[in-house]
Amino acid sequence: MLKTNQTKNEKEINLSKIPISHDWSFSDKTIKHTAYITHGYYTYPAKFIPQLAAKIITTHSKKNDIVIDPFMGSGTTIIEAIVNNRIGIGTDINEIAVLLAKVKSTPIDYNILANEYTNLMFILEHELNGNFQGEFQNAQKHIKLPDRIDYWFKPHIKNRLLIILNNILKIKNLDVRDFFLITFAQILKSCSIWMQKSVKPTRDLSKKEIDPLYKFDWQAKKMIKKHGDFNDILSQSIKNCIDDYRIVKNNDARNLPCENSMVTLIVTSPPYVISYEYADLHQLPSLWFGFLEELSGFRKKFIGSSFRERNRIKLKSKIAEQIISELGNNKKGREVENYFADMIESFKEMKRVLKKNGKVAIVIGNTKLKGVDILNAEVFKEQFENIGFKTYDIIHREIPSKMLPSIRDPQSGRFTKIINEKKLLVYPTEYILIMEKI
Numbered sequence: 001m002l003k004t005n006q007t008k009n010e011k012e013i014n015l016s017k018i019p020i021s022h023d024w025s026f027s028d029k030t031i032k033h034t035a036y037i038t039h040g041y042y043t044y045p046a047k048f049i050p051q052l053a054a055k056i057i058t059t060h061s062k063k064n065d066i067v068i069d070p071f072m073g074s075g076t077t078i079i080e081a082i083v084n085n086r087i088g089i090g091t092d093i094n095e096i097a098v099l100l101a102k103v104k105s106t107p108i109d110y111n112i113l114a115n116e117y118t119n120l121m122f123i124l125e126h127e128l129n130g131n132f133q134g135e136f137q138n139a140q141k142h143i144k145l146p147d148r149i150d151y152w153f154k155p156h157i158k159n160r161l162l163i164i165l166n167n168i169l170k171i172k173n174l175d176v177r178d179f180f181l182i183t184f185a186q187i188l189k190s191c192s193i194w195m196q197k198s199v200k201p202t203r204d205l206s207k208k209e210i211d212p213l214y215k216f217d218w219q220a221k222k223m224i225k226k227h228g229d230f231n232d233i234l235s236q237s238i239k240n241c242i243d244d245y246r247i248v249k250n251n252d253a254r255n256l257p258c259e260n261s262m263v264t265l266i267v268t269s270p271p272y273v274i275s276y277e278y279a280d281l282h283q284l285p286s287l288w289f290g291f292l293e294e295l296s297g298f299r300k301k302f303i304g305s306s307f308r309e310r311n312r313i314k315l316k317s318k319i320a321e322q323i324i325s326e327l328g329n330n331k332k333g334r335e336v337e338n339y340f341a342d343m344i345e346s347f348k349e350m351k352r353v354l355k356k357n358g359k360v361a362i363v364i365g366n367t368k369l370k371g372v373d374i375l376n377a378e379v380f381k382e383q384f385e386n387i388g389f390k391t392y393d394i395i396h397r398e399i400p401s402k403m404l405p406s407i408r409d410p411q412s413g414r415f416t417k418i419i420n421e422k423k424l425l426v427y428p429t430e431y432i433l434i435m436e437k438i
Helices: 052-060 077-082 095-104 110-129 132-144 157-168 172-189 212-233 234-238 275-279 283-288 293-297 319-326 331-353 374-383
Strands: 068-070 086-092 247-250 263-269 352-364 367-369 372-373 389-398 429-438
Touching: 052 077, 052 263, 052 429, 068 110, 077 086, 077 247, 077 263, 077 293, 095 172, 095 247, 095 283, 110 132, 110 157, 110 212, 132 157, 157 172, 157 212, 172 212, 263 331, 275 283, 283 352, 283 389, 319 331, 319 372, 319 374, 331 352, 331 374, 352 374, 374 389, 374 429
Parallel strands: 068 086, 068 263, 086 247, 263 352
Antiparallel strands: 352 429, 367 372, 389 429
């Protein structure tokens, strides 16, 4: 039950007055804890920690229940579902997310990975330190890179990376090939001139160079060990038929790969307002893997994007309508309207796949845009209640370890890394809304 003082009208609840539940902040967890097994393979923005997902899953579902994450991201929910002997289904519109979630949740025999690593490193050391020019020309015949890569990589670094990628793509075992593709994806920022500590796409022309082969070797060793840990804790029955227990798809959240009324629990943290900014953070691997031809086209796929037109629909929330009215008839107002419209459609799809009394645990925070309070949690609660859900619980938590740009410029609404008296914290706390299908 709901841990707030209810009024006759549930929509009037001020969620910010809910006391913070320190049991859900996990402030005692270090990177060692939050990056256990495969969770630390790739630096992914705005992911919640595995301990949060695990606590929700074990509290609100049972062994062999279906758990879905419609906004799967890096696959945290999926991994914690199968580790806890549930069936994990996830979707994401971002191809990098799908590849990452697949790799992180696929058991691969340690000896197979280790042997492939040894063979791959032997070849790479020979090609990068021997007949480099010949191997580079051969790689160019097989991989066509977009011009945008030259904006982020110095020529000699790009050429070495190209040879590494070409050899990864030759690996016949597809699970192993994908594993090393994620290894490659994780080293790209370090090898580029993208400012290392910036989540914004900012170039640092004086950035210290890192040899791609050295970085790839280091990352591969780290990931192989972590994958061994993952194999050790995953039950043998799930390892033997992983595709029956783990499904990850490159789908829109409004098209879940599941039949009606089959799901016990949905655990997700949807993208925030102006979510297409996340597209910027996936530029580098998307460019190298051929997922990104132009950034504006890539941004169109994301929830609430202003880069695509959509039909106006009823938002099922008076709070949302008030927020949009305060923002005005401008680009920001349309972005927020698109966002809430996309979300209500996603919630209706969640309702379709959930069993009666099935639950949605949705992790979301509030923020400001152009001085207007964007009450995502209040809007979502209202939207859910207006399509056939009741509020089961609301948890208010601090977010000490969520990797997310934490500052917005109050005028533009864009993320920024500079703090001064005019900049505002975006998500110091967030809510876990637990909604139950009536």
